[in-house]
């Protein structure tokens with residue numbers, strides 16, 4: 489049986505230039521007719537490279553990279569003195585993942601050794617924190633791609649100078665902060681490190697004298713995930729601590745880990761296939777770091793996104809107030825026709841913790857013409873709905889090279905949104 493396969497091609501997007509007035513070009517899905525599923529599987533195994541050229545990066549980020557790129561050598565075919573960030577997504581099974589990536593192992597270069605030392609120290613600190621909180625269950629996050637914390641200690645060296653590129657220290661962007669288990673407007677506690685069990689890594693390649701930051705995101709090798717008809721890239725956005733990672737874990741794995749709060753570093757992704765009326769829609773869901781300092785990194789990912797889930801925390805008014813700024817960024821960096829869903833997360837929390845009414849969220853959604861819903865990663869309220877709405881919209885677009893006009897995401901969300909449910913734990917608070 490011949491099945492139609494639609495994949496959005498990020499290369500076609502990045503290759504095209506901005507239109508008049510700086511408007512971003514719209515996504516052009518390409519339709520490939522696949523003869524059988526092995527073809528699809530083969531196409532996934534091949535790595536997908538996305539080249540983000542300097543013109544696409546904010547000046548600050550470029551400066552960082554330029555600072556690292558000191559010599560002229562170019563032994564792998566890239567132009568001299570033209571640093572580029574290359575993001576490589578590839579299939580990698582758990583067993584292939586080293587506990588410490590090469591650059592962090594003690595046998596590597598001095599830079600790597602320093603990074604490894606820092607990483608190990610932080611691991612030790614985490615262990616101590618675990619002992620201090622002996623009364624609480626020690627959580628071992630089972631992050632799918634685990635890119636997050638492993639990048640925390642990467643150090644780039646230019647001569648004698650060392651500068652951290654990405655780290656996990658510091659407080660919360662929106663002041664809310666959450667400590668272990670304190671989920672409804674909790675207070676700040678330290679941010680631990682915890683590489684995902686099936687982790688991933690970042691490789692710094694300085695061989696050519698230019699900075700090459702390779703972010704390798706791994707994913708479970710799951711045959712089910714590889715068989716799909718339509719694929720779309722979904723990005724989770726919102727301030728730090730609003731629950732992006734928790735929502736993704738709830739959707740992907742159907743679970744919620746109360747004290748799992750490790751601030752995302754950089755960007756991480758997971759795949760999940762959603763079946764919509766017999767069509768398998770593969771969502772490649774990117775979980776971004778909400779912290780301001782990673783903004784320039786995550787901007788680069790907006791451009792070829794097909795859908796954005798924009799979250800705020802109903803127990804933290806600042807995160808709601810910041811939504812307008814997020815929408816401004818989206819207008820600046822994302823495609824014009826990107827699907828946006830506004831989400832007020834932590835709806836399980838009781839009225840004493842709540843700082844944003846549902847009506848306020850609805851009003852904001854109407855104001856910006858985006859569908860709105862409240863969710864709870866804790867209870868699972870409307871989590872499936874958020875992603876299914878996106879999947880349906882992508883399916884609707886994918887098959888017909890544009891909206892077929894039959895699916896209206898606003899109506900779908902309005903008709904299927906469930907009322908708020910308060911979790912038992914929050915009721916007792």
Ligand SMILES: Nc1nc2c(ncn2[C@@H]2O[C@H](COP(=O)(O)OP(=O)(O)OP(=O)(O)O)[C@@H](O)[C@H]2O)c(=O)[nH]1
Nearest residue numbers: 671728729730731732733734752778834864865866
């Ligand atoms: N009560 C409640 N707590 C939640 C919910 N979702 C997340 N949390 C808690 O909020 C904290 C932050 O959640 P994360 O998922 O790490 O937030 P994030 O947006 O990914 O944060 P960054 O990675 O820093 O951008 C964690 O302690 C979660 O347990 C929810 O639906 N209800």
